[in-house]
Amino acid sequence: MPKKESLQHRIDRVRPPRIQITYDVEVGNAIELKELPFVVGVMGDFVGKPEDALPALKNRKFVEIDRDNFDQVMAGMKPRLAYNVDNKLQNDGSKVGVELKFKSIEDFEPDNIV
Template identity: 40%
Template sequence: MPAESKAKVIERNRAPRVQIAYDVETYGSPTTIELPFVMGVMADLAGASQTKEASKSVLDRSFVETDANRFPKFMEALGPRVKARVKNTLPQAEGQERDEELALDLTFSKMGDFAPDKIAEQVPQLAEILKMRRQLEELLGFMDGRVDAEKRI
């Protein structure tokens, strides 16, 4: 019979990081009641979002209850957005003028939208570079092990 893996033993025996419990006496017998961990965030996270909730003042907004299962819908409803101007450090082709600043208008509807490649796809100058990079990776994969293709290039 194989020994139980260490990961499973740790997972089974590890207590949650936040554990709030209190002892009560119910009908003469002591009972421990464990409270769930609840966290509230009070912040103006609307940013440049144009949702109905974002247009309200912070004092008039209400708490939104969410959990891991409902978080994607929460993100979509919140509609986080970033509008900013940043210094342009991208290389330019010869003969082209470099804009001093890039205007960004980033929108996020799910957690995956915060990934670097998803952000780059929302900035036209970066999207073009990312497209070229993907094409080069595809070409490299195509050429792998093909001597005749390597000779042609």
């Protein structure tokens, strides 16, 4: 039965990892170079002010994210900012509601925010 190739090694064929942590191990009279995988898990509230209630923390799952699926993951998270700002158009002391929704990394560009 063929051994299942890990995601880390499949990605190595396409683009080499940027961080490689290795250490020397003495096996018998020889030194072998062993590589440690570099994996980072990040937990946080990156949604801002969600329109829909988020599931309880214990029910949330880790999401694997990379440069190829970043926009898809962001669209699924539905990050949103909603707040009131001074109305500089009327200049009468009133407030204007502002809502920003982000679906891709391009939504953070200045032209898309304005």
